Amino acid sequence: MADSQDRKWGMVVDIDRCTGCNGCVIACQSENNIPNNLEEHFNQRRAIQWIRIERYWEGEYPNVKARFIPVMCQQCGNAPCEPVCPVYATYHNNEGLNVQVYNRCIGTRFCANGCPYHVRFFNFWEPEWPDSLKNQLNPDVTVRSRGIMEKCSFCVQRIRRSTREADRDGVQVEDGDRGISPACVNACPTTSLTFGDFNDETSQVSIMKEEAMSNRGKKDGRGYRLLDNLGTETNVIYLKKVDESAGAVHGH
Amino acid sequence: MIPGDFQPKRPTGGQLVKLGVLGVVALGVFVLVVLGLTFHISAWLGQPVVFARSEGPEQPIAFPHTTHVQELGMDCTFCHRNVEKEAAASVPATGLCMTCHSAVGDDLDEIEKMRSLYEDGRSIHWVRVHRVPDHVHFVHEAHIRYFTEKEGIETSQVCQTCHGDVKEMEKVKQVETLKMGDCVSCHKENSAPTDCVTCHY
Numbered sequence: 001m002a003d004s005q006d007r008k009w010g011m012v013v014d015i016d017r018c019t020g021c022n023g024c025v026i027a028c029q030s031e032n033n034i035p036n037n038l039e040e041h042f043n044q045r046r047a048i049q050w051i052r053i054e055r056y057w058e059g060e061y062p063n064v065k066a067r068f069i070p071v072m073c074q075q076c077g078n079a080p081c082e083p084v085c086p087v088y089a090t091y092h093n094n095e096g097l098n099v100q101v102y103n104r105c106i107g108t109r110f111c112a113n114g115c116p117y118h119v120r121f122f123n124f125w126e127p128e129w130p131d132s133l134k135n136q137l138n139p140d141v142t143v144r145s146r147g148i149m150e151k152c153s154f155c156v157q158r159i160r161r162s163t164r165e166a167d168r169d170g171v172q173v174e175d176g177d178r179g180i181s182p183a184c185v186n187a188c189p190t191t192s193l194t195f196g197d198f199n200d201e202t203s204q205v206s207i208m209k210e211e212a213m214s215n216r217g218k219k220d221g222r223g224y225r226l227l228d229n230l231g232t233e234t235n236v237i238y239l240k241k242v243d244e245s246a247g248a249v250h251g252h
Numbered sequence: 253m254i255p256g257d258f259q260p261k262r263p264t265g266g267q268l269v270k271l272g273v274l275g276v277v278a279l280g281v282f283v284l285v286v287l288g289l290t291f292h293i294s295a296w297l298g299q300p301v302v303f304a305r306s307e308g309p310e311q312p313i314a315f316p317h318t319t320h321v322q323e324l325g326m327d328c329t330f331c332h333r334n335v336e337k338e339a340a341a342s343v344p345a346t347g348l349c350m351t352c353h354s355a356v357g358d359d360l361d362e363i364e365k366m367r368s369l370y371e372d373g374r375s376i377h378w379v380r381v382h383r384v385p386d387h388v389h390f391v392h393e394a395h396i397r398y399f400t401e402k403e404g405i406e407t408s409q410v411c412q413t414c415h416g417d418v419k420e421m422e423k424v425k426q427v428e429t430l431k432m433g434d435c436v437s438c439h440k441e442n443s444a445p446t447d448c449v450t451c452h453y
Contacts, residue, residue, distance in 0.1 A: 091448070093449055094447065099449045101452050103387045103452055140389065140453075142453065143386060153453060157389070160389075160453065167394075
């Protein structure tokens with residue numbers, strides 16, 4: 001795992017491809033042992049969804065278009081959640097991941113208050129599953145108990161396993177390998193999500209990011225980061241043509 | 253005695269008995285609390301003061317590692333087949349035992365127990381001895397690979413680092429504390445990653 005120092009995992013989300021099917025959400029819930037969200041959990045704003053599909057309506061009836069934005073932890077390079085943790089339960093590791101350490105977390109929820117993307121979730125209850133689902137829990141992921149914070153980890157268990165297996169076989173992890181890609185990326189039917197290493201210049205995500213960022217503001221340029229003006233330096237790039245002047249009017 | 257002088261109240265017989273019983277009970281509770289605290293605090297510090305047994309737990313079938321390893325010379329990996337390949341070391345299915353024990357050990361009770369379980373298609377519910385918490389993901393394969401390939405140590409020798417000398421144990425017991433300090437100090441010695449998400453995710 002010597003090469004893990006040079007990694008910077010990131011994701012590119014092509015919003016123009018997203019159909020809002022929620023496949024990524026389901027894949028994530030089952031990969032990461034997320035308890036079932038009941039209606040009352042949503043009503044209390046306490047539902048746990050490491051990745052969610054935000055839905056927006058564009059235009060006036062009858063010419064309405066639905067727009068979807070999949071939002072997961074943006075793995076900020078300059079994360080607002082990290083410095084507020086009094087016990088260092090969340091920190092940045094050398095692979096560019098914003099890490100949540102469950103056994104350190106004491107549940108102050110400062111990080112969730114600091115996060116502008118609303119992607120951190122507090123366990124208000126012991127997780128529960130119906131009996132029929134208890135045997136499908138992923139043994140590679142901790143079942144988080146009551147009182148601690150959790151969030152998208154970019155499926156670090158898959159990163160760990162893939163790098164270990166590549167190490168064992170004496171090969172490099174291939175770019176776009178399904179073994180290392182998070183569950184949401186593998187589940188996406190329209191390949192709207194792409195996962196890879198931003199430090200590897202030949203990886204698909206790097207090429208897409210380069211293209212998106214260099215064409216930014218130009219006529220057909222796509223590419224932005226969520227709430228970029230906050231300076232969070234996220235590792236998730238969204239591809240979508242944005243009218244930046246419109247954003248400047250409304251602000252945030 | 254001068255009239256009106258201070259007279260200490262003498263307890264009656266009944267009160268004496270009550271006070272005596274109370275004293276004995278209080279003393280007993282105090283001793284129990286001290287013993288309990290000693291046990292828990294010392295166990296937490298990783299040096300348990302053991303008041304009960306010092307050998308491993310009773311298993312549903314008294315499997316002797318001594319016989320299989322010392323006398324028959326079997327390697328750890330013969331039964332724990334996944335230990336060099338996967339995260340879990342794996343306990344073998346009864347079928348693996350039956351490759352020998354369908355013919356060997358006819359007159360032993362323990363083997364009869366195992367055979368009847370095998371014929372009923374039931375598995376043996378071994379009592380787990382080594383357990384790390386749920387939020388710790390220990391991978392046997394990576395550790396064995398490091399020590400065998402880079403340090404040139406035999407697999408069965410690598411196992412001993414954490415599991416002790418299992419071949420000498422009639423009943424397997426935990427010899428190392430398996431606390432995070434053990435993991436981290438070894439990781440530092442071998443310049444392995446000490447990032448939290450190496451094990452906690």
